[in-house]
Amino acid sequence: DAKTTQPPSMDCAEGRAANLPCNHSTISGNEYVYWYRQIHSQGPQYIIHGLKNNETNEMASLIITEDRKSSTLILPHATLRDTAVYYCIVRVVAFGNEKLTFGTGTRLTIIP
Amino acid sequence: DGGITQSPKYLFRKEGQNVTLSCEQNLNHDAMYWYRQDPGQGLRLIYYSQIVNDFQKGDIAEGYSVSREKKESFPLTVTSAQKNPTAFYLCASSIPQQETQYFGPGTRLLVL
Numbered sequence: 001d002a003k004t005t006q007p008p009s010m011d012c013a014e015g016r017a018a019n020l021p022c023n024h025s026t027i028s029g030n031e032y033v034y035w036y037r038q039i040h041s042q043g044p045q046y047i048i049h050g051l052k053n054n055e056t057n058e059m060a061s062l063i064i065t066e067d068r069k070s071s072t073l074i075l076p077h078a079t080l081r082d083t084a085v086y087y088c089i090v091r092v093v094a095f096g097n098e099k100l101t102f103g104t105g106t107r108l109t110i111i112p
Numbered sequence: 113d114g115g116i117t118q119s120p121k122y123l124f125r126k127e128g129q130n131v132t133l134s135c136e137q138n139l140n141h142d143a144m145y146w147y148r149q150d151p152g153q154g155l156r157l158i159y160y161s162q163i164v165n166d167f168q169k170g171d172i173a174e175g176y177s178v179s180r181e182k183k184e185s186f187p188l189t190v191t192s193a194q195k196n197p198t199a200f201y202l203c204a205s206s207i208p209q210q211e212t213q214y215f216g217p218g219t220r221l222l223v224l
Contacts (some may be wrong), residue, residue: 034212041200041218041220042217042218043116043202043204043215043216044202044214044215045215046212046214049212053195098214100204101154101157102155102156103154104152104153104154
């Protein structure tokens with residue numbers, strides 16, 4: 001699975017959009033981009049994933065660049081409960097490759 | 113409610129003692145996973161199982177053992193051979209080749 005690079009920390013004002021970047025310059029054509037988040041001392045929570053098209057769900061939007069070498073997770077109206085560590089993961093979805101490789105992620109702090 | 117339960121929330125181990133962490137899911141998922149998380153770090157895969165009575169080593173299996181006698185249950189034993197067991201242990205499950213893994217709340221293991 002390709003390696004990802006994320007900034008170690010970010011702040012965002014409550015009510016504003018939080019934009020979390022992820023670099024995955026070695027991504028291959030069959031690898032998906034996943035985002036999970038982990039609130040302190042809890043299990044990680046799935047947010048969203050995509051292959052090459054932009055995706056949106058009730059939690060967030062995922063913007064993947066045309067060359068697929070980077071992506072941005074957007075939380076449109078951040079609340080204090082969005083304070084967490086956000087992990088960007090790249091993986092092939094295939095039988096026998098079920099592992100999620102978590103890096104150190106981005107610690108997002110929402111400021112009141 | 114469907115989900116993954118882990119027990120206990122906190123567990124204390126004495127030197128030389130084996131301890132077993134419980135993980136149960138009622139999501140009817142075939143695949144289950146155990147991850148370890150150290151402070152400020154991402155998750156590392158210990159063991160995973162894609163089907164009952166079968167399991168594979170992850171990246172850091174030494175000092176751990178698992179069993180998968182039932183679809184719903186995937187207990188992890190931390191043996192005395194694991195010299196640095198203090199960590200946060202997370203269990204997850206998924207349908208093989210499905211996009212997402214669902215995580216339990218975790219068990220924090222401390223050595224006395």
